[in-house]
Amino acid sequence: MLDDFFIRALIAGVGVAIVTGPLGCFVVWRRLSYFGDTLAHSALLGVTLAYSMEFNIAFSVFIISSLIALTLIQLQKRTNLPGDALLGLLAHSSLAVGLVVIGFLSFIRFDIMGLLFGDILAVTVDDLLIIWIGGALILLVLKLIWKSLFASTVNYELAEAEGLNPDRAKAIFTILMAAIIAISIKMVGLLLITGMLIIPAAMARNISSSPQKMVIYSIIGGLLSVILGLFSSLEFNTASGPSIIAASLFLFILSLLNIKQSIKLKN
Amino acid sequence: MGSDQNILVKLNKAGFSLNNKWLVKGVTLQVEKGRIVTLIGPNGSGKSTTAKIALGIYKKIDGSVEKYTNKVGYVPQKISIDWTLPLRVNDFMVLTESLDKESIDEALSLTGVIHLKDKNLGDLSGGEFQRVLLARAISKKPELLVLDEPVQGVDFTGEIALYELIKKISDELNCGILLISHDLHTVMSATDHVVCLNGHVCCSGSPMDVAKNNKYKALFGEQASQILSRYEHRHDHVHTSEGEIKKN
Numbered sequence: 170m171l172d173d174f175f176i177r178a179l180i181a182g183v184g185v186a187i188v189t190g191p192l193g194c195f196v197v198w199r200r201l202s203y204f205g206d207t208l209a210h211s212a213l214l215g216v217t218l219a220y221s222m223e224f225n226i227a228f229s230v231f232i233i234s235s236l237i238a239l240t241l242i243q244l245q246k247r248t249n250l251p252g253d254a255l256l257g258l259l260a261h262s263s264l265a266v267g268l269v270v271i272g273f274l275s276f277i278r279f280d281i282m283g284l285l286f287g288d289i290l291a292v293t294v295d296d297l298l299i300i301w302i303g304g305a306l307i308l309l310v311l312k313l314i315w316k317s318l319f320a321s322t323v324n325y326e327l328a329e330a331e332g333l334n335p336d337r338a339k340a341i342f343t344i345l346m347a348a349i350i351a352i353s354i355k356m357v358g359l360l361l362i363t364g365m366l367i368i369p370a371a372m373a374r375n376i377s378s379s380p381q382k383m384v385i386y387s388i389i390g391g392l393l394s395v396i397l398g399l400f401s402s403l404e405f406n407t408a409s410g411p412s413i414i415a416a417s418l419f420l421f422i423l424s425l426l427n428i429k430q431s432i433k434l435k436n
Numbered sequence: 437m438g439s440d441q442n443i444l445v446k447l448n449k450a451g452f453s454l455n456n457k458w459l460v461k462g463v464t465l466q467v468e469k470g471r472i473v474t475l476i477g478p479n480g481s482g483k484s485t486t487a488k489i490a491l492g493i494y495k496k497i498d499g500s501v502e503k504y505t506n507k508v509g510y511v512p513q514k515i516s517i518d519w520t521l522p523l524r525v526n527d528f529m530v531l532t533e534s535l536d537k538e539s540i541d542e543a544l545s546l547t548g549v550i551h552l553k554d555k556n557l558g559d560l561s562g563g564e565f566q567r568v569l570l571a572r573a574i575s576k577k578p579e580l581l582v583l584d585e586p587v588q589g590v591d592f593t594g595e596i597a598l599y600e601l602i603k604k605i606s607d608e609l610n611c612g613i614l615l616i617s618h619d620l621h622t623v624m625s626a627t628d629h630v631v632c633l634n635g636h637v638c639c640s641g642s643p644m645d646v647a648k649n650n651k652y653k654a655l656f657g658e659q660a661s662q663i664l665s666r667y668e669h670r671h672d673h674v675h676t677s678e679g680e681i682k683k684n
Contacts, residue, residue: 198521320531323517330491330510330582331532377522378556 175403177297178289178356182395182413184300185353185365188307190388192349193370194380195342196363198322203253204241205363207260208350211237212359213267215351216284220277221270227299227351234347237263242343287358287410289402296355303352307345314338319380358410368417369394375424390420442468444580444612449499450489459485461498462636465629467580467612472603472626474615477633483616484513486633487582490614505580509573511566513584513616523557525549525568533576543575544568546601548594562589570598574605581605581613595619599626 196205215233219226237259244255271279283291311318314337321328321335328335350362357365369390370383377383398413405412444467451461460482467473467490475483488494489501491510517523529540544550547567552560560568570586583602587595599619603626606613615627624630624643631640639646 198518200520316532316534323521323523323528323531324512324515326488326491326493326512327510327515328532329493330488330512331508332506333532374520374522379522379524379527381527383522 174290174292175399177292177294178399178409179396181292181297181300181356182399182409183392184297184304185349185356186369186391186395187388188304188349189353189365190369190373190391191308191311191384192345193366193368193391194373194384194387195318195322196346196366197370197374201346202363202367203256203260205346205350205366207241207256207263208234208237208347209354209359209362210260211263211267212350212354212362213284214263214270215267216354216359217267217270217274220279221274225299226354227296227303230354231347231351233263234350235344238343238347242340282408283358284354285358285360285410286408287354287356287361287413289356289399289409291355300352300356303348307348307352310341311345314341318342356409357413358408361410361414364414364417365391365394368414368421372417372421372424375421376427390417393420442470444469444503444505445490445614446502446504447486447490447499448501450486450501451498452485452489452494452496453498458635460489460633460635463489463499463631463633464637465631465640467614469579469612470606470610471628472606472613472615473629473631474617474624474627475631475633476617477638481633482635483633484584487584487614487616491582503580505578507576507579509576509578509581511569511573511581511583511586513588515569517557519558524553525555525557525560526553528557528568529572529575531572535575539575539577543571546574547571547598563591563594566590567594567598570601574609577609577611579609579611581611583613584616585618586615587617587619602626 196202211234212230215230216226218224218233219229222229241255241259244250244259245252248255250258271281280288280291282288317328317333317335317338318341320331320333321338325335349366350359353362353365370387372390373383373386377386394413394417397416397419399409401407401416402409402412446466447463450463452459453461463482463486465473465486475486477483485494489497490503491508492501492503525544526540529535529543541550541553544553547570549564549567549571552564552568557565557568566587566589570583573581573583573586581602586602587598590598602613602615605611627643629640630643630646632638632646
């Protein structure tokens with residue numbers, strides 16, 4: 170069964186969606202979408218290093234993205250530049266350096282489009298293992314830090330005062346972001362990973378009344394996007410990443426109808 | 437002063453500065469089990485800062501703070517909650533600690549907002565939200581309660597009832613309370629120890645001592661029946677931004 174590339178892509182996509190659901194909620198709540206973009210851009214550098222040193226891609230991306238995240242935290246402490254400028258600086262410079270390195274690696278054949286937008290043909294059985302084991306680890310760690318991360322998202326001082334150590338939770342969450350980007354890069358492509366995090370969560374926000382519901386709807390939205398997107402990718406021969414994101418946009422638009430109704434009810 | 441094992445938090449010459457300006461300096465105080473310590477003082481005198489030092493929110497402090505409990509309930513003066521979160525009162529109650537339904541309901545009933553349990557936090561009025569904040573802080577049965585103007589925006593009758601509740605909680609849970617308030621009239625009668633701040637500790641002691649310490653002693657004498665409800669206080673000096681003390 171795993172011989173079929175489409176089945177493999179489907180299993181991979183389902184694994185990714187289950188993890189991006191809850192992480193995406195935190196990205197929306199904590200306003201980290203541009204931060205996610207920065208990490209994803211830096212992933213290209215990780216990919217090129219993996220190719221040049223014949224290293225595992227997911228692992229290499231995880232290391233590079235974590236380093237970029239740590240660099241960002243240090244720059245925030247040591248410079249007076251605003252956060253968005255620092256994010257832009259890191260995002261574009263790491264993307265540029267990644268592209269330059271690709272230029273030097275002319276002896277390796279690169280599928281740039283596949284890297285940027287995802288390629289379901291490229292998902293191997295090894296990738297499935299990385300996605301599912303890595304994803305399970307991410308969810309486990311997220312569950313462990315959930316209380317302090319959520320409390321400090323609502324209010325930092327309450328969390329700190331009542332002994333929940335929000336700084337540690339934030340640092341761990343940053344590492345989890347690097348990890349999800351690393352495991353989902355082959356499926357969605359590095360330009361669109363943040364979309365996979367944000368759009369299902371944004372859709373879920375429109376239809377949920379509590380944080381738990383938002384997480385569940387976000388996972389369901391992600392799963393539907395992956396299934397819809399992959400089938401249309403197969404049908405119309407389009408890249409997998411854009412197809413999945415387009416499907417999630419479709420779901421988001423549907424969820425807007427729900428908002429209109431609830432506003433009408435209120436009035 | 438009680439014995440040492442009753443101490444919940446102890447500040448020793450604690451101070452905190454931001455951008456080379458002292459927000460508060462040289463504060464020594466301690467909160468013990470079953471006692472209410474009230475911080476009073478004008479705006480900008482460092483009351484909230486002192487509370488945050490005691491809570492460990494500010495870390496780079498001058499002097500020292502020793503906290504002997506982790507069961508803390510906090511009602512901050514200002515709280516900004518981001519409405520990108522769908523958050524009901526019920527979700528907010530279990531924010532920092534998991535609680536059973538009875539504890540949640542009991543706390544919400546005590547502060548008179550049980551009917552709002554399933555409402556969205558963003559839909560509450562200021563006074564309602566304040567009652568929810570207080571309910572959340574007491575629901576986990578803390579050993580130390582830090583209440584920074586806990587009744588702001590609450591209606592007049594509610595204010596008195598909530599202060600009575602705070603006194604009752606201190607007795608029943610035997611928890612220590614660090615209270616910040618501007619409403620001297622209502623607070624003073626329930627307080628064990630008063631610390632008057634004005635960038636530093638002006639004076640401290642029992643409400644009576646602090647009242648005597650003051651030039652308005654005569655006023656209390658005349659109206660003995662309302663002795664503490666007529667408390668007033670004036671500062672004979674101001675602090676310049678450089679941290680110097682200037683006599684009026």
